[in-house]
Amino acid sequence: xxxxxxxxxxxxxxxxxxxxxxxxxxxxxxxxxxxxxxxxxxxxxxxxxxxxxxxxxxxxxxxxxxxxxxxxxxxxxxxxxxxxxxxxxxxxxxxxxxxxxxxxxxxxxxxxxxxxxxxxxxxxxxxxxxxxxxxxxxxxxxxxxxxxxxxxxxxxxxxxxxxxxxxxxxxxxxxxxxxxxxxxxxxxxxxxxxxxxxxxxxxxxxxxxxxxxxxxxxxxxxxxxxxxxxxxxxxxxxxxxxxxxxxxxxxxxxxxxxxxxxxxxxxxxxxxxxxxxxxxxxxxxxxxxxxxxxxxxxxxxxxxxxxxxxxxxxxxxxxxxxxxxxxxxxxxxxxxxxxxxxxxxxxxxxxxxxxxxxxxxxxxxxxxxxxxxxxxxxxxxxxxxxxxxxxxxxxxxxxxxxxxxxxxxxxxxxxxxxxxxxxxxxxxxxxxxxxxxxxxxxxxxxxxxxxxxxxxx
Amino acid sequence: xxxxxxxxxxxxxxxxxxxxxxxxxxxxxxxxxxxxxxxxxxxxxxxxxxxxxxxxxxxxxxxxxxxxxxxxxxxxxxxxxxxxxxxxxxxxxxxxxxxxxxxxxxxxxxxxxxxxxxxxxxxxxxxxxxxxxxxxxxxxxxxxxxxxxxxxxxxxxxxxxxxxxxxxxxxxxxxxxxxxxxxxxxxxxxxxxxxxxxxxxxxxxxxxxxxxxxxxxxxxxxxxxxxxxxxxxxxxxxxxxxxxxxxxxxxxxxxxxxxxxxxxxxxxxxxxxxxxxxxxxxxxxxxxxxxx
Numbered sequence: 190x191x192x193x194x195x196x197x198x199x200x201x202x203x204x205x206x207x208x209x210x211x212x213x214x215x216x217x218x219x220x221x222x223x224x225x226x227x228x229x230x231x232x233x234x235x236x237x238x239x240x241x242x243x244x245x246x247x248x249x250x251x252x253x254x255x256x257x258x259x260x261x262x263x264x265x266x267x268x269x270x271x272x273x274x275x276x277x278x279x280x281x282x283x284x285x286x287x288x289x290x291x292x293x294x295x296x297x298x299x300x301x302x303x304x305x306x307x308x309x310x311x312x313x314x315x316x317x318x319x320x321x322x323x324x325x326x327x328x329x330x331x332x333x334x335x336x337x338x339x340x341x342x343x344x345x346x347x348x349x350x351x352x353x354x355x356x357x358x359x360x361x362x363x364x365x366x367x368x369x370x371x372x373x374x375x376x377x378x379x380x381x382x383x384x385x386x387x388x389x390x391x392x393x394x395x396x397x398x399x400x401x402x403x404x405x406x407x408x409x410x411x412x413x414x415x416x417x418x419x420x421x422x423x424x425x426x427x428x429x430x431x432x433x434x435x436x437x438x439x440x441x442x443x444x445x446x447x448x449x450x451x452x453x454x455x456x457x458x459x460x461x462x463x464x465x466x467x468x469x470x471x472x473x474x475x476x477x478x479x480x481x482x483x484x485x486x487x488x489x490x491x492x493x494x495x496x497x498x499x500x501x502x503x504x505x506x507x508x509x510x511x512x513x514x515x516x517x518x519x520x521x522x523x524x525x526x527x528x529x530x531x532x533x534x535x536x537x538x539x540x541x542x543x544x545x546x547x548x549x550x551x552x553x554x555x556x557x558x559x560x561x562x563x564x565x566x567x568x569x570x571x572x573x574x575x576x577x578x579x580x581x582x583x584x585x586x587x588x589x590x591x592x593x594x595x596x597x598x599x600x601x602x603x604x605x606x607x608x609x610x611x612x613x614x615x616x617x618x619x620x621x622x623x624x625x626x627x628x629x630x631x632x633x634x635x636x637x638x639x640x641x642x643x644x645x646x
Numbered sequence: 647x648x649x650x651x652x653x654x655x656x657x658x659x660x661x662x663x664x665x666x667x668x669x670x671x672x673x674x675x676x677x678x679x680x681x682x683x684x685x686x687x688x689x690x691x692x693x694x695x696x697x698x699x700x701x702x703x704x705x706x707x708x709x710x711x712x713x714x715x716x717x718x719x720x721x722x723x724x725x726x727x728x729x730x731x732x733x734x735x736x737x738x739x740x741x742x743x744x745x746x747x748x749x750x751x752x753x754x755x756x757x758x759x760x761x762x763x764x765x766x767x768x769x770x771x772x773x774x775x776x777x778x779x780x781x782x783x784x785x786x787x788x789x790x791x792x793x794x795x796x797x798x799x800x801x802x803x804x805x806x807x808x809x810x811x812x813x814x815x816x817x818x819x820x821x822x823x824x825x826x827x828x829x830x831x832x833x834x835x836x837x838x839x840x841x842x843x844x845x846x847x848x849x850x851x852x853x854x855x856x857x858x859x860x861x862x863x864x865x866x867x868x869x870x871x872x873x874x875x876x877x878x879x880x881x882x883x884x885x886x887x888x889x890x891x892x893x894x895x896x897x898x899x900x901x902x903x904x905x906x907x908x909x910x911x912x913x914x915x916x917x918x919x920x921x922x923x924x925x926x927x928x929x930x931x932x933x934x935x936x937x938x
């Protein structure tokens with residue numbers, strides 16, 4: 190897929206991947222073998238009928254293509270950009286055995302962007318059932334569950350704590366990887382399916398789960414994500430200019446600090462930025478640091494390149510833009526200047542030992558390898574835990590030690606009657622499409638549940 | 647690509663606005679009654695003026711759940727509070743969310759001293775009122791730089807059994823700090839069961855130091871920089887008893903004797919340069935607009 194040149198894009202917030210032109214899409218779609226028993230569909234967490242939509246692109250029926258995608262996926266512009274297709278549909282594509290698999294993600298994005306450009310059309314709304322269903326949070330799992338429930342005719346309300354909907358799609362993933370206009374357009378589509386969105390409502394604080402039921406909602410889906418940032422709890426971590434990735438990205442994306450002072454929320458970016466961790470969020474943070482003016486952005490990771498959890502594509506993008514990698518390196522503390530600002534990071538070199546419970550080789554510090562690295566800004570991107578706010582304020586909702594909500598079956602049914610949960614709040618930090626798959630399964634189960642309670646009453 | 651309009655937000659009208667003292671405003675804002683009904687002493691809200699505004703944490707000084715409104719008191723400091731201060735009755739605010747944080751544990755302790763410094767008095771007043779209501783003997787201590795900047799004197803007197811005032815320049819009450827008065831009371835022999843204190847971080851630090859020796863339980867309500875204020879970002883992290891806590895969800899009230907105030911004071915200054923820049927630009931634009 191064509192991209193902005195690395196030297197240029199490292200200094201602007203415009204989208205990196207430019208998307209297919211019609212001729213690219215046609216050429217790529219013709220590569221699809223239209224397998225009789227397609228493997229790609231098995232790789233898709235929401236079960237999009239991939240060969241069917243690709244065939245529509247071959248036939249230049251782009252509207253037909255997006256219609257097929259939207260039978261299963263309400264957020265194709267988002268998924269086409271951020272799904273790890275190389276581990277899902279494209280991993281199971283038969284062409285991939287000999288050569289490159291069909292670029293399914295790029296084709297999905299193409300079909301979605303065509304429709305966004307022309308203005309999204311809504312099919313006729315179904316007959317309303319009059320049944321109220323509440324959705325807590327407005328990230329990928331919630332938007333999917335809400336969209337599917339609305340398509341079944343239910344009266345769905347999303348409650349979002351922040352001032353804009355979208356969850357991680359809005360506050361977390363940067364503009365240059367997922368333009369907020371795309372997110373806004375797909376949220377608008379979900380609203381036009383009949384979903385109402387109430388922002389600035391913190392469930393567990395502004396209103397409780399019990400009050401939602403008392404207000405006549407017959408079921409609740411909880412998709413509040415994994416929003417509580419982890420820190421390493423090493424000396425000096427609370428010095429100034431050390432951020433969690435959540436804070437750094439929220440300031441930049443949600444509060445638009447990259448347009449400070451026009452937008453009033455600032456973000457600090459010095460000459461040298463260090464990002465701790467090597468997941469997708471870490472790559473987002475390092476690439477954001479460059480765009481905010483850092484001369485050097487370093488990924489500091491305690492394992493080796495092979496173990497990095499980030500998508501290869503994102504690692505590649507980061508490298509092209511000049512992000513440096515300090516692998517087999519772990520910070521053990523920070524030192525500040527007289528004003529309390531971080532000045533240097535103490536590190537040790539690591540070597541890989543025996544595999545640990547995650548199956549990856551355990552990093553072990555090398556004795557005597559301690560050294561110091563000058564830094565101006567540090568971004569701690571070592572993962573998130575669920576925010577305990579909702580579960581701790583709700584009776585009967587069982588959680589695990591790590592704060593994730595216990596589910597009883599594949600649909601995400603929780604230990605409390607009428608409540609389903611899905612996405613990162615159940616699995617811990619995972620991907621957008623996995624969260625969407627969970628939202629989809631929960632919506633199907635909630636649909637059956639509310640119909641059955643209707644018959645009972 | 648078509649730029650679809652952002653989330654439609656219900657706006658919050660400014661119902662009442664008064665200048666209490668130079669740069670100190672009282673503002674009553676319309677909110678959903680369901681939200682007003684939930685706010686307890688010690689909790690706070692976040693307010694965002696408009697698309698470009700920061701998320702500003704503020705403690706309501708009072709709420710009216712029937713009418714659906716809450717009242718905040720704030721001082722113009724940076725750009726965001728300056729723009730907030732420029733609002734007039736009938737103007738609107740884009741976002742108000744809450745309640746956030748944990749409420750103060752209101753019960754009968756016995757003798758409680760409530761210390762309010764500067765606009766911190768706006769936070770301490772609802773706590774003092776609730777503590778008085780719970781049957782405590784309440785001693786109020788209010789402080790400000792100068793008499794003109796004292797706020798809520800009458801209100802505090804109405805919920806306190808005794809009220810003391812301290813001003814830096816001696817224009818009213820004791821000449822000196824609130825901690826001078828506080829020390830005099832606790833060293834004077836009266837058995838004090840709880841001290842609640844809200845004010846500038848440096849004042850809360852002084853209160854903690856003043857009550858440490860007698861080991862009087864002291865709760866301070868911390869005021870670090872916040873962004874989302876729902877536990878998501880960690881901007882408001884503070885060291886309490888050697889552990890990192892998020893003020894927005896674990897606080898804002900903490901045991902004063904366990905708080906690392908030096909770290910808090912340092913973190914509060916993190917953006918002073920940016921704040922100055924933003925304010926200068928804003929003021930230049932205001933002047934330019936006026937000349938036009």
